[in-house]
Amino acid sequence: MxxxxxxxAAIIAARPQAVGALLRYFRDLDTAEEAFQDACLRALGAWPKNGPPRDPAAWLIMVGRNAALDGVRKRARQTELPDEAAISDLEDVEERTAERIDSGDYRDDVLRLLFICCHPDLPPAQQIALALRIVSGIPLRQIARAFVVGEAAMEQRITRAKARIGAGDAGFETPGPVERAERLAAVAKMLYLVFNEGYSAPDNPDRAQFAGEAIRLTRLLLRLYQAEPEIMGLLALMLLQHARTPARFDGEGQIVLLDDQDRGLWDRKMIAEGLALIDKAMRHRRPGEYQVQAAIAALHDRAATPADTDWAEIDQLYATLERLTASPIVTLNRAVAVNKVAGPEAALEMIAPLGERLSGYFHFHGLTGALNLELGRHDAARCAFDKAISLANTAAEAAHIRHHLDRLAAGHEPK
Amino acid sequence: MLYALLCYNDEDTVWALDRKQDGEVMAALAAVRAPLEAAGKLGPSLRLLPTTAATTLRKSDPPLIIDGPYAETKEQLLGFYIVDVADLDEALGIAKQLGAANPGGAYEIRPLAVYNPGQPLGATDHAA
Known part of the structure; x- marks a missing residue:
């Protein structure tokens, strides 16, 4: 390289830390972002000459801060200063920074920066866009393409979202333990949204990258909060799911179900990291939804062939997850395990009561169709697949259901 | 003489590389490794998973288990073991046995991302 x-790569890696610290200094998101941009420009000039600094984030914070302060002074005096005077002594920056940056503040800076993107007034799609823009620094152009809107429209959305959050509620004092825990929970949820946005959209390469970005940010968060089992669980969950991405779609972009995936394509490095993290998390004996979901993903990833999957254990873990979340979607997922352990009749019985709450949910109708098909009830299957296809979120989902319907129409049993 | 080359870098940067960039680095490294291995000069080489996957066992009595890497700077890295185990518990069990035999300091238990066994090296005079 x-x-x-x-x-x-160093600038991308340092961004959350640097923008987070600059936000604490200036208490204004736009000023912080501008200061960071300024620092990056200077880095591009200084680093190739002097070599990269040992702590790029510290360098960018100090230089960005000085540049922004100088900008304020310049505007106040209405006089021009020579450009290089903006930073008195670039070489000296690192040493001075090392003394000043308190690592305790540092980690709350990143959390705060992530947390302001989770403002409850913002719909999930805007939280995601904002986090990707502010925290990750992904270019506006790419975010717009990912959400399939024009660049101007996306810019407007982000500007509006920024105005909405105002940064007023973010709390710039060091958070107490309860507040910190609340922030972590909100941020974890938002990061999982970012992950899923990418994970569910393989047909949109701009959006698919969000999965890797969510993993990067979650790893950063865990490095700052080493002893949080739910953050370990979240990172494990993302890694254990994302590891299967190379096998999830065939050459034509059609979904390949877990049972049919070429497990040789799974990313072993990601699986190793995910398994190590869930191992660590479970030692805390403080179960949470991400840990349980990761444990389920781990059981799939550990199985060398589909037949080796421990469905009884998965069923048990889903039962735990049902108690933790009371979500009908969890029950729906549990029914897949119940189907393997006790058969399609038992699974259908389990999901029947969900019909009302999940009537607009693609996977409910997809599973209902598949279970009826297994039982040879072709009319019921066709009816469910028809509903599913009308609710498909992606072309790949629609194509998968279309495949079932075509085979039903042709009169043979889909496999 | 046997030497260990210990790799240091910024893990936020390294683990933020995309698949393509990382593949290029790994391929370039493999090209350096191949002739060394053929010449019988290269033993095991490995890449560790990020420090977020690490657990630390302090060799106190009883041993204290902490999430995350060994972060103190008072002690120095003196050696390491590679173990092949089913899970973290088993690795911690071995660390406890080793710690009881050789008290003081700590073990950081870090899973591996990549392991190349390399060539068996012939320097028997280093065996304990």
Missing amino acids: NDAAWID
């Missing part, structure tokens, strides 16, 4: 690529 060449120097320019390395500098890019």
Whole structure:
């Protein structure tokens, strides 16, 4: 990898920390972002000459802060200062920073930056867009393409979202333990949204990258909060799911179900990391939804073949998850395990009461169709698949159901 | 003489590389490794998973288990073991046995991302 690529990677990696600290100094998101941009420009000039600093985030914070303060002074005096005077002594920056940056503040900076994106007034799609723009620094153009809107429209959305959050509620004092726990929970939820946005959209490469970005941000969060089992669980869950991505779609972009996936394509490095994390998390004996979901994903990833899958254990874990979340979607997922353990009749019985609450949910009708098909009830299956196809969220989902319907129409049993 | 080359870098940056960039780095490293291995000069080489996957066992009595990497700077890295185990509990069990035999300091238990066994190296005079 060449120097320019390395500098890019270092700037991307340092961004959440640096923008988070600059936000604490200036208490204004736009000023913080501008200061960071300024610092990056200077880094592109200084790092190739002097070599990259040992702590890129600290360098960017100090230089960004000085540049922004100088901008304020310049505007106040209405006079021009020579450009290089903006930063008195670039070489000296690192040493001074090392003394000043308190690592305790540092970690709450990143959490705060993530937390302001989770403002409850913002719909999930805007939270995601805002986090990707502010925290990850993903170009507006790419976010717009990911959400299939024009760049101007996306810019307007983000500007509006920023105005909405105002940064007023974010709380710039160091949070107490309860507040910190609440922030972590909100941020975890938002990061999982970012992940799913990417995970569920393989046909949109701009959006698919969000899955990796969510993993990166969650890993960063865990590094700052090492002893949080739910953050370990969340990162494990993302890794254990994302590891299967290379096998989830065939050459034509059609969904390949877990049972039919080529397990040799799964990313073993990600699985190893996910398994290590869930192992660590479970030692705390403080179960939470992400940990349980990760444990379920782990059982799938550990199975060398579909027949090796421990469905009885998965059923038990879903029962635990039902108690933790009381979500009908969890019951729906549990029914898949029940089908393997006790058969399609038992599974249908389990999901029948969900019909009203999940009537608009693609997977409910998809599973209802598949279970009826297994029982040879072709009319009921066709009816459910018809509903499912009208609710499909992606082309791949629709194609998968279309495949079932075509085979039903042709009069043979789909496999 | 046997030497260990210990790798240090910023893990936020390294683990933020995309698949393509990381593949390029790994391929470049493999090209350096191949002739060394053929010459019988390269033993095991490995890449560790991020520090977020680490657990630390302090060799106190009883041993204290902490999430995350060994973060103190008072002690120095003196050696390491590679173990093949079913899970973290088993690895911690081994660390406890080793700690009882050799008290003081700590073990950081870090899972591996990549393991290349390399060539068996012939320097028997290093065996304990």
